[in-house]
Amino acid sequence: MNDTLAMKAIDSLYESTSSSHMTGNITDSSMDNSRYPLDAIGRAMGLVVQSLLCLVCITGNFLVIRTVILIKSLRDDVSNILIASLAGIDMLVGVGVMPFGILYQVTGYWTIGRGACIGWVTLDVILCTASINNLTMIAVEKYINITKPLFPVSKRKMVTIYCLVIWATSITIGVVPLIVSWYPVFDEGKCHINLHLGYQLYATFIAFYLPLIIMLVVYGKILKISLSIAKDTAKQRPRVLPLEEVDSLVDDIEVQQPSNHKHSTALDNNLNVTSSAHRSSNSTTDTNFQPLCSEARGVHSNKKSIQTLGIIMGVFLVCWLPFFIYALVRTFCKEKCTIPQVATDILTWLGYLNSCINPLIYAHFYKKFGIPMKEMLCCRWKNVRASVRQQIYEEKFGN
Template structure:
């Protein structure tokens, strides 16, 4: 008997992979093969000072997530210009998902992190995990939808005009249905056998560790969206760079006729037969849904009297006057003398040099915007999903600190989204200022 025990203890290392593979084949709970892993959060003791500091940091993150996304939702609801533009439906739905992260997911996660144990039972654990997967997956998929919306706005000249609420609503339905499918899959039986014991005995609330579910959920919720976001933003920058180059190469100065010109008519963009109204400069669409809200290299349009909105939208306020001939974009630069209606060549040349300099700044700003968007997403979510897929495959014990840091990095993304996708936008900045002023007036009253 002793010999058999010694034989088992000194077995070759190849026996462990065989055990792991057999567990995968049976679809059993991998944590049972490595009991130490199920106790990664147990018996964690921290000094009181560390606990207070940790709780304070998490509280700040939770409040930032809640307040930031709440402001975005209020801005879109209260501001008619934002509410009437379909592309902001995506931002609104993203803010709802991130708000739920701040309201439900992070408070329960903070309790688990600070106490180091889960004593709320199986039902609450199931609820927390399902909501966590639902809203975090929805948040990530919204970022893919926003990237696609920007790409189509840049590559398809008619997309902005055909971007109807119905189409955006269909995109949102696909996002939330996919997220719901991933979050509810464990309730349909895609859950490891040791889930309840892990919650009740080890006091650990951990998502289903069945490897097939982990591969499905991580691929659908992160790895496929990650590849999509990187590819789409890479294509956006290629299209943007080509457009910048085309603007520089094909800019011409058009002199007006000697007779007086109606300034308003001269500044109105020509209408395309295919699209009733040309969209804004394509680069502004990198920034219109979020990112930087810098002004485009443009000619400002006078307000149209038949608009239902009290003020023109950001896309309509700054539009470049272009001729939409196939394969050609010619920007008209003419400085009109308000007194006699004639052009001033000297002013035009100076403006042209200034515009060329501004173009380089816009190009750098566009690159910086896309780098921030992509870099933030990758930095926040990649560590968590690497750990998520590594844990069931390896069956190794993961450091509790690493586990918690990667978890909260993912939650941090929901607090940063309102900053990345709205605060850099001029429309949202103005809306936030108006909301704060109203709140101050109510408080003073």
């Protein structure tokens, strides 16, 4: 009898262990496939690429902030302070948003609870909206600076107004869903933003489409004004006869020199007059050398600013427009459309990529940022101010 009871106990233990093992396998399998299945190589490659983007985002934006802090001439310009503000926001994206996105994508499911899910999604919405709004305020500030250079508001007040607009709008979009119970979705290892139609329309319009319209209008007006200034400058610039043209003219006259002595004497007199005029022209050119160089540098700087604005706008559109188009399609489509999870992750990280590219744009197109950032990246901290002083000197007086 004891042997029979022992056998029954062993059988029941084996059945319970087998059933729990099977349940565990089903649970693990469902969690692994809750987003999309990736093999070990795919996850490793994703981890490496996303980690590099995160590192570039944090390092690049830190260098931008440090540059503005170190260089006094940069702090005197409201645009540069807004650039530092943008870098601070983008660096927070790299510190507080991207690492959790990496964890979520590599593991295939959300592992750290509902509270962390709500905090992560809310922070993601607030920071990405703040980054977009900051780009908008940079455009608005450039337009005001061009059209109203004597705008009767102090620099401190302007920066305060810009920052209030940026953060008030961003926090409103991030916090309103929590007030009206449009919480981020946390279900069966999934964590994503609420797809309620009202919230999606409200959030996408204020976070992206309204700033996009403002930037397009403002940058369009800046482009029009800049082209008009360049055209007027080209019309007003006096034409100085180049040395090559004078020499060519003299050579032509010498080739066509007549044999008549009177004509030859007259020609010599003409050549003397031409030579005197040329010397006078050279003297005038030497006297006006600095203004002409300053004017040329101004036109070149104006052209470069237009190109930089175009690149900033183009990168912004490439990074964020696909995601927000997808957000509206997903909201209206819901269960009718089957959108692969991998597409969602690619478009999300394309938006994060904007935070990585912004400091690279400023470093490449603005020497006042690029030179100090290069020195700091090479750990030559003592040479930063000296390099900037040399660069400012070369801008004013040439090489």
